Amino acid sequence: NAGVTQTPKFRVLKTGQSMTLLCAQDMNHEYMYWYRQDPGMGLRLIHYSVGEGTTAKGEVPDGYNVSRLKKQNFLLGLESAAPSQTSVYFCASTGLAVAYEQYFGPGTRLTVT
Amino acid sequence: AQRVTQPEKLLSVFKGAPVELKCNYSYSGSPELFWYVQYSRQRLQLLLRHISRESIKGFTADLNKGETSFHLKKPFAQEEDSAMYYCALSGHAGNMLTFGGGTRLMVKP
Numbered sequence: 342n343a344g345v346t347q348t349p350k351f352r353v354l355k356t357g358q359s360m361t362l363l364c365a366q367d368m369n370h371e372y373m374y375w376y377r378q379d380p381g382m383g384l385r386l387i388h389y390s391v392g393e394g395t396t397a398k399g400e401v402p403d404g405y406n407v408s409r410l411k412k413q414n415f416l417l418g419l420e421s422a423a424p425s426q427t428s429v430y431f432c433a434s435t436g437l438a439v440a441y442e443q444y445f446g447p448g449t450r451l452t453v454t
Numbered sequence: 455a456q457r458v459t460q461p462e463k464l465l466s467v468f469k470g471a472p473v474e475l476k477c478n479y480s481y482s483g484s485p486e487l488f489w490y491v492q493y494s495r496q497r498l499q500l501l502l503r504h505i506s507r508e509s510i511k512g513f514t515a516d517l518n519k520g521e522t523s524f525h526l527k528k529p530f531a532q533e534e535d536s537a538m539y540y541c542a543l544s545g546h547a548g549n550m551l552t553f554g555g556g557t558r559l560m561v562k563p
Binding site for chain 1: 499554
């Protein structure tokens with residue numbers, strides 16, 4: 342039982358490049374989330390999903406897209422990376438069975454130069 | 455709009471001293487409040503939630519609706535309590551969390 346995993350762990354992009362971050366969970370959770378963590382600003386919600394095939398915008402969605410084609414996976418895409426997207430990205434999941442406690446992945450450190 | 459404020463970015467105490475990490479929130483309905491903790495090189499994890507009214511690792515937090523606060527307290531800090539602490543609020547559908555900016559607790563020997 343790996344919990345929540347994220348791929349990759351680190352990435353450096355040049356401005357304008359694109360990439361996809363993968364989040365996978367093996368706990369059969371209904372809800373999945375993508376956050377970004379910046380110093381002094383805590384974690385801010387980018388996008389979330391309440392079930393397979395559904396996604397919704399969070400607090401800071403601009404510049405990101407997501408997809409949830411399978412219940413266990415939640416993908417975060419950056420179409421044209423900008424230096425302002427340099428951050429640590431966390432994926433989390435939760436479900437009714439765990440009383441909505443959110444389980445977090447280890448994070449992806451992204452640097453955009 | 456809901457908001458969570460943690461006024462201290464860094465709190466430094468000596469081992470054995472009491473510690474209080476402050477959290478204030480704004481929310482128009484009945485919120486559910488949490489404290490999450492991130493130890494060095496570990497994942498963010500739930501420490502406690504207000505509805506359970508538990509003491510976890512010696513920490514307690516009481517929801518004060520009048521003062522809209524959810525401060526985290528421990529009477530005697532230990533070195534292993536050194537970590538980043540986040541207060542969070544859940545009030546939306548989809549069980550989304552709104553996090554505060556976080557407080558880094560350093561417990562000195």
